[in-house]
Amino acid sequence: TQAHITAVERARALNAYILETPERALAMADASDAKIAAGAARPLEGLPLGIKDLFCTEGTKTTAGSKILENFTPHYESAVSANLWRDGAVMLGKLNLDEFAMGSSNETSAYGNVISPWRRTVDRVVSDAPIVPGGSSGGSAAAVAAHLCLGATATDTGGSIRQPAAFTGTVGIKPTYGRCSRWGTVAFASSLDQAGPIARTVRDCAILLGSMSGSDARDTTCADLPVPDFEAAVTRGVKGLTIGIPKEYRVDGMPAEIQRLWDQGAAWLKDAGATIKEISLPHTQYALPAYYIVAPAEASSNLARYDGVRYGLRVPANDIVGLYEKTRAAGFGREVKRRIMIGTYVLSAGYYDAYYVRAQKIRTLIKRDFEAAYAAGVDAILTPATPSAAFGIGEKASADPVEMYLNDVFTVTVNMAGLPGISVPAGLDAQGLPLGLQLIGRPFDEETLFAASQVIE
Ligand code: GLN
Numbered sequence: 001t002q003a004h005i006t007a008v009e010r011a012r013a014l015n016a017y018i019l020e021t022p023e024r025a026l027a028m029a030d031a032s033d034a035k036i037a038a039g040a041a042r043p044l045e046g047l048p049l050g051i052k053d054l055f056c057t058e059g060t061k062t063t064a065g066s067k068i069l070e071n072f073t074p075h076y077e078s079a080v081s082a083n084l085w086r087d088g089a090v091m092l093g094k095l096n097l098d099e100f101a102m103g104s105s106n107e108t109s110a111y112g113n114v115i116s117p118w119r120r121t122v123d124r125v126v127s128d129a130p131i132v133p134g135g136s137s138g139g140s141a142a143a144v145a146a147h148l149c150l151g152a153t154a155t156d157t158g159g160s161i162r163q164p165a166a167f168t169g170t171v172g173i174k175p176t177y178g179r180c181s182r183w184g185t186v187a188f189a190s191s192l193d194q195a196g197p198i199a200r201t202v203r204d205c206a207i208l209l210g211s212m213s214g215s216d217a218r219d220t221t222c223a224d225l226p227v228p229d230f231e232a233a234v235t236r237g238v239k240g241l242t243i244g245i246p247k248e249y250r251v252d253g254m255p256a257e258i259q260r261l262w263d264q265g266a267a268w269l270k271d272a273g274a275t276i277k278e279i280s281l282p283h284t285q286y287a288l289p290a291y292y293i294v295a296p297a298e299a300s301s302n303l304a305r306y307d308g309v310r311y312g313l314r315v316p317a318n319d320i321v322g323l324y325e326k327t328r329a330a331g332f333g334r335e336v337k338r339r340i341m342i343g344t345y346v347l348s349a350g351y352y353d354a355y356y357v358r359a360q361k362i363r364t365l366i367k368r369d370f371e372a373a374y375a376a377g378v379d380a381i382l383t384p385a386t387p388s389a390a391f392g393i394g395e396k397a398s399a400d401p402v403e404m405y406l407n408d409v410f411t412v413t414v415n416m417a418g419l420p421g422i423s424v425p426a427g428l429d430a431q432g433l434p435l436g437l438q439l440i441g442r443p444f445d446e447e448t449l450f451a452a453s454q455v456i457e
Contacts, residue, residue, distance in 0.1 A: 001025050001028075001092070004149060004150075005022045005026075008020055008143075008148045008149075011117075011146055011148055014115045014117060014143075015139075016114050016143040016146065017050065017092075017095055018053050018063060018065070018093075018139070019053070021060055021091055021092065021094070022093075024091055025091055025092050025093075028090040029048075032088055035088060043087045043210075044084060044088045044089040044207070047089045047151070048092050049084060049149050049150060049208075050091075050139070050140060050149035050152040051152070052095045052153050052154050053095055053096065055080055055081045055153055055184065056076060056078045056186070057077060058074060058076055059073060059074075059075070060073065060074075061094070064100050065096065065097040066331065067330070068312045069312045070110075070313060071312070071313075074184070077184060078183065078185050079185075079218065080180050080181065081184075083212055084208075084211055086211075089211070092148075092149050095143055096109050096139030097135070097136045098160075098335070099332075099333045099335060099336050100299070100303065101136040101157055101193075102136065102299070102335050104134060104405075104408060105134060105393075105407075106132060106136065106138025106164075107397040108135070108335040115131070115133070115393065116138075116141075116167065116168055116390060117145050118145070118169070120432060121431060129392050130393045131393065133145070133167055133168050134163045134164030134407075135160060136155070136157075137156070137160045137164045139152075140152035140153065140161075140164065141165055141172070142168060144200055151204050151208050152197065153197060153198075153212065154197065155185060155193055155195050156172075156415065157188050157189050157192045157193050158291055158295060158411060158412040159410075159411025159412060159415075161174045161196045161198060162174060162411050162422070163407060163411055163423070165385070165425075166385035166434065166435065167386065167389070167436075168390075169436075171200065171201060172196065173209060173420065173422040173423075173449065174422075175194060176194075176418060176420045176443050176446065177194050177415075178221050178222055179209075179225075179446070180194060180196065180209075180213045181218065182195070183219045188302065189296075189298035189299055191221075191294070191298060192291075192294070192295060192298070192415040197209050202424060202450055202453050202454045203231060203234050206234050210228075210229070210230045225444060228446075230447060233446075234454050235451075235454065237272060237455070238269055238272045238274040238455055239272070239274070241269075241273075241452065242274065242277055242377050242379050243274045243381070244378035244381040244382070245262075245276060245278050245381075245383075246281045246284065248282065248285065249281075249284065249383045249384065249410060254384070255388060257429050257435070258384045258387065261435050262384050264426070264427065279373045281381075281413070283362065283368075284413060286365070286366070287409075287413040287416055288406070288412055290358075290359040290366070291359075291412040291416060292405055293342075294356075295339070296342040297347050297356055298343070300339065300340045300342075300347065301347070303340055306331060307323070307328075308327030308328075308331075309323070312327075313330065313331040314327055315327045315329075366416045366417055367418070369417075380452050382438070383410050386411075386435075386436065387406065387409055388407075388429075389429040389431070389433035389434065389435055410438060414438075420443070420445065420446045421441070421449070422441075422446075422449040422453050423437070424437055424439070424457050437456055439456075
């Protein structure tokens with residue numbers, strides 16, 4: 001823990017942590033020492049972790065990357081972080097993120113962007129140009145990649161665990177919707193949000209997910225299922241499994257190196273005993289537009305609670321409407337305001353059927369595509385995790401927001417269908433930046449994902 005505290009202090013230029021909590025870390029580490037001395041070590045005893053600042057931490061500020069929660073100190077602990085502390089893990093601090101987890105580059109945080117520890121190498125010269133770590137769990141991914149924690153919590157609404165993991169050469173799993181409790185995690189889009197770990201190896205992810213997940217009566221969408229021994233699944237291999245390759249993910253303009261990596265991943269799985277099968281997920285092309293209706297719709301509703309009355313920022317005004325307006329104008333950033341406006345629009349009378357209801361119907365069709373593939377004997381599906389490697393800071397932030405949204409083409413389908421998905425580092429691009437492959441599984445079959453991604457890792 002002390003070594004990590006020092007490493008975090010030395011790496012402040014990356015801006016991975018919004019808040020460092022060294023006193024809490026050392027107190028937890030002391031408690032771990034006592035457990036070990038008493039011969040009563042728990043499964044994660046003394047392991048120093050970072051917590052995405054979307055998880056409420058009792059007595060420790062939780063900002064969600066937003067100015068509107070700058071001075072919010074929860075008086076309760078999120079279910080996921082509480083599970084980690086129950087198992088003996090140590091909290092190093094709260095990790096930076098896109099504001100309310102909206103973004104793909106960690107450039108929308110009110111606390112500044114996160115810088116990836118990676119750099120491009122062109123003609124054997126390492127470039128100085130800073131690279132994004134991906135988003136929204138950019139602080140989690142950068143901290144894990146830069147050894148500023150052993151593992152981190154993250155959340156994924158449309159790709160925010162898998163895309164930053166792919167951009168930083170780390171492993172990230174979004175489990176099945178309902179595997180982890182959402183209780184005490186700041187809500188973005190409640191029917192899509194799911195917590196999961198980012199870590200440096202598949203095995204570390206399996207161990208962390210085992211601790212983070214589990215039933216919880218306080219979240220009615222949390223599944224009442226036993227938590228499998230994920231760690232045991234890691235070395236299970238892929239012999240006899242059928243891995244689907246969906247042809248619709250071969251999108252126009254996909255860089256040749258991504259296609260090569262994808263073929264290479266399929267070859268590795270085949271060599272390890274899996275059968276590779278071309279499959280079709282015909283509604284894939286509608287996933288991204290449907291996601292950018294459903295997610296903002298739910299966000300506009302969830303974010304209505306930030307009104308300057310109950311908690312968070314309050315900008316005084318003469319009347320209640322003025323209080324709402326001034327507080328929300330000052331407290332929310334541009335991307336959050338854009339989502340609230342889109343969400344309010346698609347939910348409004350006259351547009352609800354044309355946009356929101358249609359997006360929900362598309363969501364069902366996307367889910368059925370996956371169900372058909374699994375019913376036909378496919379055990380897991382292999383795709384690239386992202387359409388490109390990480391980009392430079394500022395390169396896409398100022399452009400058309402839709403360009404940023406395109407980062408999520410390969411990941412949002414998984415959230416729309418509620419399925420588990422893992423991103424595993426699989427190689428480097430021509431400029432030496434990491435690339436990830438994604439494996440998508442059957443509902444509540446994270447074990448197959450751990451087994452298959454271990455073969456690629
Ligand atoms: N990039 C996507 C968005 O901005 C996904 C974010 C997430 O998964 N939290 O909505």
